[in-house]
Amino acid sequence: MIRKTKYATAEEMAATQREISVAEFFAKNRHLLGFDNPAKAVLTTVREAVDNSLDACEEAGILPEIHVEITPVAAKKEGQQLLLEGGNGSKKKGFGGADRLIVSVQDNGPGIVKEQIPKIFGKLLYGSKFHRLRMSRGQQGIGISAAALYSQLTTGQQATITSRTSGRSKPHRFRVGIDLARNAPEARDAEIGEKEEVPQGTKVVLEIEGRYQKHGKSVDEYLKETAVANPHARFVFKDPDGATTVHERASKELPAPAKEIKPHPYGVELGVLINMMRDTGSRTVKGFLQTDFSRVSSQKANEILKHAGISEGYHPKTIARDQADRLYEGIQQTKLMAPPTDCLAPIGEKQLVEGLRKEFEAEFYTSTTRPPTVYRGNPFQIEAALAYGGKLPAEEPAQVLRFANRVPLLYQAGACAISKAVVQTSWRNYNLQQPKGSPPIGPLVIVVHMASVWVPFTSEAKEAVASYDEILKEIKLALQECGRRVGIHVNKNRRALDEARKRSHIEMYLPHIGIALQQILKLSDAERDRTCTDLKAILEKTRKVN
């Protein structure tokens, strides 16, 4: 008996096909954004808010002061957490041991205009940063709205945003949620108490499900590292136990504002190129190349078009797919100047040492800022700093602090170019121990910062820098430069220690030679002491010769 399998028709399939909103997609793929587990969710939420605050403050020329507070919510309402699990159709309780926490981040920044608040917090992929090439902490504009989404999914609570653009203007407060199906904000005004004093800046309050843990890859470590890379900022952190940690400001210098640049042709992929042509205001391909890219002169534009076999008068919006292909090839065949690098704002050698000094007690600090260079058309710049000795643990592997555009990277160390460069550097040349294939062992903190208009992360969660050869090479050069200086210091230290040890060793045993000679030769105490003094002089002399 043959059983006839019933296949679906296109019409039947169409009935089940529907548009998936970005918000829905991320609800199911929250790990892509750094919300894979309760502990990490807390960190990601804080990180997105703090990164935004720092960027906003700097852009407005304000020395940042940021208050982070995590408070446990006493009563846990069972029903609401199911939103997330229901969405997955899974009854398994994936978030075992999670608490309900209120995360609050307040800055002294420029504030946000009333009309923008709902969009910024209630719409994914909305922001100012994706559409420009400028060095900034956030890149995609997913961050804070993803945190709001996470809050909504786990606790059913909407984000509360309070903002005041200046002391003179009126403060606003919104409760913002996200309509998952439409990727659209659902916002409503919330009341501000009559007597409540609202300072200038923005305050974000999110109620989320998560677990706060101390140390390691957690909020306290993130703030400490952020303080290292941002010595001009002040952080106050109140943890769920009520303990307050303050990271004081070490520098009153704001980082130089980073300039916005147009993309360099080498850094643009085919798909992006096609999108750019669709969106451009130019009416000719040549004009498009000259105005939408950096380093493309009229002459270079002609050269690209000649390689591509496209005439310059074509309207960019009429360029067909295969022509775009040729244009892309044409770009690769044309020799272009490297992109301008004045768009980068490194932390600076002095500031890096200041930041490190205030967060880590050591005896020796050094730092270096490499000259800017380029990977795939994207300008970048590497900085490194080392702290050595003092109260740092002497028998453990060095602590590696990774930063990208001043943001600490806490997860996925193994996949990161910075970790690879640390391991591939031979620290033994600098008088440090290093087991094969491992970071060095000793009282050492290693800081590496990559500044770029476009940091190549290995994933959307921005946790690890991709290992481009140019990047690896620059990191290693920076580490070597700092390593050499530490090596000299270690050597000097070691010699002094050796000297002191030898001296005390000799001084320990010389008296016994005196005692023995006194016993055998019946010397007087004075003769004995003179013999010891003489011996000390003799040993000092021979040691100097050696």
Add this chain to the structure above:
Amino acid sequence: MAAKKKQEKTTTRKGKKLRDGLVMDQITDVAGGIHGTIGKRGSPRLDFPARSLSNVVYDEKQGYFEIGKQKIERTLTYNTVKTFAQTLRFMALSKELVERNDFATKRDAYYQSKNWGEARFDEQTESDAVMDDVEALFSTYNVSREELRFYPEEHGGAVAGELVVIDADPETGTEIEIDCTKFGSGAYSIPSSVEHLRFRTDAKFILAIETGGVFQRLNYHKYWNKAKCILVELSGVPTRATRRFIRRLSEHRGKPFLPVYAFTDCDPYAFANIYRTLKVGSGNAAHISRFFCVPQATFLGVTPQDIIDHKLMDATHKLQDVDIKRAKDALKNDPFFQMQPKWQKAVKQQLSMGVRAEQQAFAKWDLNYVMDKYLPQKLKNPKSFLP
């Protein structure tokens, strides 16, 4: 007779006093040299004979292992300052012991150092090594460790027979005569240090016996009386005290020396370890061999040929792998055996026979066969003994 005895007494005591004085002088000399160098702002130095096997030679004329001429200079530096101090402190201890007429064993000396604060020894192996240094240092001045008053932990073997040992009361110095015929079924026990002992004997030879079993049998039946000899029990490889005792006893009257006959099992261990050490000393203590060996000793038996002559083949044991290895090693590496063709022949004979025999194997014929037949027969011709 009485007068002669009295004179001897005084010379003993005087002799010992004189010797002690010399030892103290040597210690003072070495220390004084160091003190003098320091006074002149020079680097003080101690010279030790190198104590390695490469610095050992077999002195054929003297008949014992002798240390070579290689020296190790220990100049006072950062690295040596601790041992240097410890060496000097041991020298000071030694001088004090001589002055107080006392002694210290290695263990005693180790515990003494616990009073030295940071210069103390943590382990006895460390203090033993420094003591060996001191011993080697003074061996170049013909001063033995016992004379430095560092005594070995273990006493010597048993002695029985026609011998009077003249010792002194350690406290009063009064002479004590010990008659080694008067211990009944027991025996006199050789003390750790024998340097001060004197002897009186009419015996014709000394019989050095490996095992307690044969010693007991010969003593029990007063074989020493019958054969006019002195019995010394070696019990395995003889201790320093036993070797020194036999040496001094043999030479106490000057030449001709009292003959020393070794009587051991017939196996490579007895040849290459027991007899070889008795006669020429041990390789790793060559710096002291000249005190602690009996070059005049000869080997009475049991030889491989004796097994055949006395029809003992059915009372033998097969040679073990270790025996064969030891025998081959002696032939190949031991300077003593390399110098002695007769021994080479004997060892090769044993290897070809593939068996070993014990001293007590003679009991196969009769319990007393060993003293009634074997020993008298052998002693008829001492010239035939192995060198």
